[in-house]
Amino acid sequence: MTQLQDLTRNQSLVFERLTAHGAPASAYDLLDGLRDAGLRNPNQVYRALDKLVEYGLVHRLESINAFVTCAHPHDHKHGLIAFAICETCGQAEEFSDDFVEERLRGWSMDHAFRLSRAIIEIRGACKACTVA
Amino acid sequence: MTQLQDLTRNQSLVFERLTAHGAPASAYDLLDGLRDAGLRNPNQVYRALDKLVEYGLVHRLESINAFVTCAHPHDHKHGLIAFAICETCGQAEEFSDDFVEERLRGWSMDHAFRLSRAIIEIRGACKACTVA
DNA sequence: AAGTGAATGTAATAACATCACCCATCAAAA
DNA sequence: TTTTGATGGGTGATGTTATTACATTCACTT
Numbered sequence: 001m002t003q004l005q006d007l008t009r010n011q012s013l014v015f016e017r018l019t020a021h022g023a024p025a026s027a028y029d030l031l032d033g034l035r036d037a038g039l040r041n042p043n044q045v046y047r048a049l050d051k052l053v054e055y056g057l058v059h060r061l062e063s064i065n066a067f068v069t070c071a072h073p074h075d076h077k078h079g080l081i082a083f084a085i086c087e088t089c090g091q092a093e094e095f096s097d098d099f100v101e102e103r104l105r106g107w108s109m110d111h112a113f114r115l116s117r118a119i120i121e122i123r124g125a126c127k128a129c130t131v132a
Numbered sequence: 133m134t135q136l137q138d139l140t141r142n143q144s145l146v147f148e149r150l151t152a153h154g155a156p157a158s159a160y161d162l163l164d165g166l167r168d169a170g171l172r173n174p175n176q177v178y179r180a181l182d183k184l185v186e187y188g189l190v191h192r193l194e195s196i197n198a199f200v201t202c203a204h205p206h207d208h209k210h211g212l213i214a215f216a217i218c219e220t221c222g223q224a225e226e227f228s229d230d231f232v233e234e235r236l237r238g239w240s241m242d243h244a245f246r247l248s249r250a251i252i253e254i255r256g257a258c259k260a261c262t263v264a
Numbered sequence: 265a266a267g268t269g270a271a272t273g274t275a276a277t278a279a280c281a282t283c284a285c286c287c288a289t290c291a292a293a294a
Numbered sequence: 295t296t297t298t299g300a301t302g303g304g305t306g307a308t309g310t311t312a313t314t315a316c317a318t319t320c321a322c323t324t
Binding site: 062063082084086087093095097099100103104107108111112113114115116117118119120121122123124125126127130131 | 194195214216218219225227229231232235236239240243244245246247248249250251252253254255256257258259262263
């Protein structure tokens with residue numbers, strides 16, 4: 001398991017920035033927030049994000065081209081992960097559902113599809129935004 | 133229900149091109165293939181795609197920035213749709229699973245999340261590519 | 265000291281998507 | 295009939311997201 005202490009400088013900067021942001025952020029948003037820290041090139045951020053995703057500390061939200069910190073970084077045994085993304089406030093909530101996972105793995109088995117990963121993202125309005 | 137006959141010229145061109153392609157294609161791939169037909173600007177393709185998606189004739193694959201024709205264009209009652217995308221050959225297979233849909237709607241209910249749409253894309257290697 | 269692999273710095277470019285503006289058509293309202 | 299509004303289209307410019315290519319630096323090993 002990769003510990004936070006093992007992160008390189010750029011990886012730490014990006015991870016801390018994303019954590020502080022508290023919501024999904026694009027690579028360029030992160031870059032803007034890290035100019036003071038010395039980062040100036042998108043590649044620096046993308047490279048750090050690639051590693052953070054690889055380490056399971058960060059997830060990529062495919063449907064909004066953004067990244068978010070993992071809700072359960074210590075639990076390295078979680079399977080397929082889903083996200084509920086609020087189109088009003090931009091927040092994303094991570095969750096998982098064993099039944100959904102079982103069904104998707106089942107479909108894969110049935111169709112001889114060798115599953116490598118799943119993107120499950122539901123879009124809509126979160127509780128807070130619906131009430132308001 | 134929007135019929136194919138109702139499509140405008142650009143919409144028809146894009147739809148026919150995508151159908152002929154027989155696999156997911158990016159907007160720029162489509163544009164390249166439609167230069168002879170007179171299209172020269174990405175906007176022309178994106179506008180057509182927006183309408184085709186709205187009409188349910190085409191789906192957007194969020195995780196690969198591509199578009200694919202709907203497998204069941206006449207069945208306008210299908211709920212959440214999933215795709216199995218082969219990372220080797222680029223093909224995508226559309227499917228749906230009532231149980232997955234029920235679970236995602238259930239999560240939404242439980243969390244007062246007003247679901248507007250779902251992105252379900254599994255990535256891996258299809259049967260044909262695994263055998264080879 | 266020299267070699268190695270990972271990380272970094274940087275410019276350039278590719279790939280994906282939208283905006284802004286103007287024009288044409290057509291049908292409904294005035 | 296004129297006006298208005300909705301829809302579609304053509305086009306250049308721009309915005310946004312992501313990668314490539316190559317040089318350099320750093321930590322560690324031999």
